[in-house]
Amino acid sequence: MNNTVNNLQDLLSQRKFGEETFAQLERNTYKYTTCGAWIHESDWGVALGSIVEGVDEGTQTYTLNYPFTIEEFWEALQAVEDEAAEIWKATHGCEDCHDEPHASPLHRGRTWRSYRAWPINPDCKTCEGEGVII
Numbered sequence: 001m002n003n004t005v006n007n008l009q010d011l012l013s014q015r016k017f018g019e020e021t022f023a024q025l026e027r028n029t030y031k032y033t034t035c036g037a038w039i040h041e042s043d044w045g046v047a048l049g050s051i052v053e054g055v056d057e058g059t060q061t062y063t064l065n066y067p068f069t070i071e072e073f074w075e076a077l078q079a080v081e082d083e084a085a086e087i088w089k090a091t092h093g094c095e096d097c098h099d100e101p102h103a104s105p106l107h108r109g110r111t112w113r114s115y116r117a118w119p120i121n122p123d124c125k126t127c128e129g130e131g132v133i134i
């Protein structure tokens with residue numbers, strides 16, 4: 001089975017969502033990811049990422065240059081989901097999650113200085129570890 005993606009047409013057919021245009025791919029990527037990921041198209045590939053509501057920064061940009069495999073595409077999309085979830089958990093605690101401000105968590109060697117360092121407390125009774133929209 002050929003799982004190599006050499007262009008946008010390959011990507012659309014190998015995703016098996018019945019998409020025919022980049023706009024459909026873009027809409028489904030937003031709709032069917034928990035974080036509401038974005039995808040950009042260029043002549044040499046695609047880039048994926050996500051903004052996180054309430055914080056200044058989003059995830060890293062994950063770039064895939066042709067040719068890549070469909071598995072690499074799904075892995076990149078999952079990495080975006082995982083990173084967006086980590087940022088959410090580190091920043092979206094409710095006011096009862098902690099009594100004192102928490103130190104900024106470290107993430108891949110970079111400090112989230114620009115994020116409000118108010119992580120979700122998984123044991124919080126008020127938000128039940130879900131956090132709040134900020």
Ligand SMILES: [Zn+2]
Pocket residue numbers: 093094095096097120121124125126127128129131
């Ligand atoms: Zn809470």
